[in-house]
Amino acid sequence: MRWVRRFSKLFAVFAVALLLLVVTGASDRLVLYARILKLYTQTPDTRLAMPLEDVRKTAIADTWQAARGEGRKHEGQDIFATRGTPILSATSGYIYNIGENNLGGQTVSVIGKGGRVYYYAHLDSYARGIHIGDRVTTRTVLGYVGSTGNAQGTPPHLHFGIYTSSGAINPLPMLTDRLPPTATRQETRPRSQLINRKA
Numbered sequence: 001m002r003w004v005r006r007f008s009k010l011f012a013v014f015a016v017a018l019l020l021l022v023v024t025g026a027s028d029r030l031v032l033y034a035r036i037l038k039l040y041t042q043t044p045d046t047r048l049a050m051p052l053e054d055v056r057k058t059a060i061a062d063t064w065q066a067a068r069g070e071g072r073k074h075e076g077q078d079i080f081a082t083r084g085t086p087i088l089s090a091t092s093g094y095i096y097n098i099g100e101n102n103l104g105g106q107t108v109s110v111i112g113k114g115g116r117v118y119y120y121a122h123l124d125s126y127a128r129g130i131h132i133g134d135r136v137t138t139r140t141v142l143g144y145v146g147s148t149g150n151a152q153g154t155p156p157h158l159h160f161g162i163y164t165s166s167g168a169i170n171p172l173p174m175l176t177d178r179l180p181p182t183a184t185r186q187e188t189r190p191r192s193q194l195i196n197r198k199a
């Protein structure tokens with residue numbers, strides 16, 4: 001019965017390895033990697049939901065690639081709002097990173113379709129209970145507007161950036177308002193003018 005002993009030994013090794021994987025959270029990582037691999041096969045989003053619900057796209061001053069000193073260029077857009085305004089994910093995807101760095105302060109990164117990484121920076125605080133690997137939708141709150149990192153001393157704003165495998169791209173053309181559209185100019189014109197336009 002040597003083979004039984006060998007098999008049970010093999011099984012024990014396998015069980016211990018599996019247990020270690022679960023205990024160390026490595027299995028969660030593996031699941032996340034599998035999900036990320038799937039995202040890479042999908043076409044990137046071309047329309048993004050405004051991360052701050054009540055801000056209109058027209059309110060954003062385009063500062064893409066603006067000089068930021070020391071030869072650095074602005075790799076995103078700044079969206080200004082009151083401190084503590086909730087930041088919603090602009091896309092669906094998974095939380096890729098939660099962490100602090102010198103420039104961005106408190107930041108959250110979400111990985112979306114096509115493997116694009118959406119970067120939210122200068123957060124005053126993180127949404128409670130968010131973890132790396134969590135699934136997010138455009139209704140998920142990631143954190144709250146602040147001025148952490150190199151935004152200290154400036155009016156609170158969200159720095160929003162998008163990173164593709166070939167570098168940063170401008171988020172502004174892709175952003176779409178969450179607010180319902182305001183009455184268009186045509187609707188507010190007198191009726192007579194509308195008739196004239198038709199002619």
Ligand SMILES: [Zn+2]
Binds near residue numbers: 074159160
């Ligand atoms: Zn910025």
